[in-house]
Amino acid sequence: MPIDQPFFTRNTCPVVQLMLPRSALDDGSMSEATFVAPRRSGRVFHKMRVKAQGRDHAGRKFREVCETLVVNSHGGLLMLKNEIDQGEMLVLTNPDTDEEQECRVVFLGDAGDKGQRVGVEFLSPAPRFWGVEFNDSSSN
Numbered sequence: 256m257p258i259d260q261p262f263f264t265r266n267t268c269p270v271v272q273l274m275l276p277r278s279a280l281d282d283g284s285m286s287e288a289t290f291v292a293p294r295r296s297g298r299v300f301h302k303m304r305v306k307a308q309g310r311d312h313a314g315r316k317f318r319e320v321c322e323t324l325v326v327n328s329h330g331g332l333l334m335l336k337n338e339i340d341q342g343e344m345l346v347l348t349n350p351d352t353d354e355e356q357e358c359r360v361v362f363l364g365d366a367g368d369k370g371q372r373v374g375v376e377f378l379s380p381a382p383r384f385w386g387v388e389f390n391d392s393s394s395n
Contacts, residue, residue, distance in 0.1 A: 299387050301326045309345040312338040328382035336370040356381050
């Protein structure tokens with residue numbers, strides 16, 4: 256392997272792998288490091304309406320019909336009108352199947368005219384919740 260070619264180090268963290276230039280290990284410096292977080296499942300751009308219920312930024316209960324932007328086996332990205340906090344718990348309901356999934360808010364985008372982009376993670380993987388086939392081994 257050429258000296259300047261990057262490689263992945265082996266670490267014990269299952270979520271993030273650290274990528275270092277080969278030269279950083281050879282001369283002891285660690286001036287450049289890139290964190291690469293591998294995805295657990297493939298993402299699909301999929302627009303569908305779902306019901307969301309939880310507590311807003313002020314602690315008041317809410318229910319709203321919102322729209323997905325991107326989905327995967329482990330959660331998705333929604334456009335939500337209610338302002339909520341990161342780490343808040345939501346219950347999503349698929350209106351076609353009436354299936355419910357509990358999820359945690361893991362990402363909050365900037366609020367805009369159409370609402371706020373909210374990334375959610377299911378408490379346990381639910382690849383069939385969205386009614387979409389995913390091409391990865393984790394959705395079986």
